Amino acid sequence: MTNPTMTLISAQTLVSGSPTVTFSSIPSTYSDLRILISGRSNASQDRTQIYWYFNTDSSGSNYSYRRFIGYDNGSTTQDYLNNSTPSAVGSTGVPGATAGTAIFSNIEIYIPNYTSTTAKSYSMDWISENNNFTSWVLGMNAGLWSGTSAINQIVFTIDGTKNFVAGSNFYLYGIKNS
């Protein structure tokens, strides 16, 4: 019996601010993909929305997800269950410039069977916080991309004209025989 393996395909630590990070020419030789991100933005806010999509398909109509999130004490939608079908690509949040110094997000995305010729599912867990009880968000997503091409590119981009700051880390792993 072959043992499952997890191989680091690429690790990227930003040396300067960047609005977009792209893993391209992803080899098709693995079973699944796993992505880990510790990110932060330069936006003047406690957290910033980021978006990610597969290949060159940024059309929201090809994506759907369900998610549980909780955020910010006092919010009317704390512990919110979103069971609708948003017309948006994958999205999550990272701390912004007003969050405490050196606080970065934790984001993990798992994409099984990424070379499939049918729709691809993914799961994501994530947190963006500020070392306090009033400015935080955590969530779990289960998503689907209806594209039928193998995933060979994943794009992470940030809201508007903002940047991921230097020191943000992006890791892509390939998993075999999972």
Added chain:
Amino acid sequence: MADTSQAVDINCTTNEVTYRDLTAEEIATQQALAAQYEADRQAREAEAAKVAELKASAKAKLVAGQPLTEEEAATVVL
């Protein structure tokens, strides 16, 4: 190091890393994604506010012994 606002492309086959300016198409995509997300967020918050209002109204009517509307009754967990 100062922000350069350059896109980072990582070729996972060759491990080559390229820094380049965003294309006009990529900037338009960013703006479209942000606009769509904001529209979705506002719709979700409006729906949550509406449900909260219906719950409050249903509670007040129950306490006062008044009949609920169908929308208000739908917010009551039985």
